[in-house]
Amino acid sequence: MSKKNIVSIEDRIPKLKQARKKKANRRLIFYLSIFFLLIAVIVYLQSPLSHVKTVQVNGNTFVHDTEIIEQSNLMNDTNIWTINEKEIKQAISKNPVIKSVSIDKKLPWTVKINIKEYKKVGYINKDNQYYPILGNGQLLDSLEQKTVNGDAPLLLNFTDKQVLQSMTDELKKLPSSILNIISEIHWVPSDENKKKIVLYMNDGYIVDGTIREFAEKMEVYPSIVAQLKPESKGIIHIGVGAYFESFDKKESAEEEIEDETEG
Incomplete structure (x- = not known):
């Protein structure tokens, strides 16, 4: 074997010492970093x-x-x-x-x-002031307004708190696109239907309905209007089935429309 390929122990020891020293230094730096990081965290937690x-x-x-x-x-x-x-x-x-x-x-x-x-679903009139009412039935007495904003309907004649609660429960289910086109909702109870309501819409139609399942029936309102002639004005009934009663006809003629709530 050639002497050039032989490395003596004396030559290797300094290199081993140097490698061990570098490793020890890296380990020391790591532990010091952890130590100072912990100190910084403690100072941060205890300081303003x-x-x-x-x-x-x-x-x-x-x-x-x-x-x-x-x-x-x-x-x-x-x-x-x-x-x-x-x-x-x-x-x-x-x-x-x-x-x-x-x-x-x-x-x-x-x-x-x-x-x-909670979603604002309407306004209540009290002493010529208008107060927002929410979907949970909460009336915001501290937010009186002189006029309504047109972003929710005006609820009229709802003198029974339970009926008003039922109405707001239904209104909160409506999408804003439909809620915003309702101008007024009148509670007009009858002997046959204590929850009968009449709606006045911003597009000129009147809706005759009931609070029971109102949201479900009212969601098809846009498709019902789409079936009518643009010049037609009248009452859209959304009780059992759906039909249109024109203002222009003196007789009680009724135009049947497709009820999309069925099927």
């Missing part, structure tokens, strides 16, 4: 850096931001890591306007409160 500085409220229309923040009890000295989300949700959800609440934490010090309110 981890305190809530910003609270953002999203999705609210009827309730002001400041009221929701007060209900959340989030203070400037509240540690973002000790926030009890369940308690905050329960506190805010006590407001009858609010349907659901979710909490998002955005480090280092921002909390987002996401609100979902």
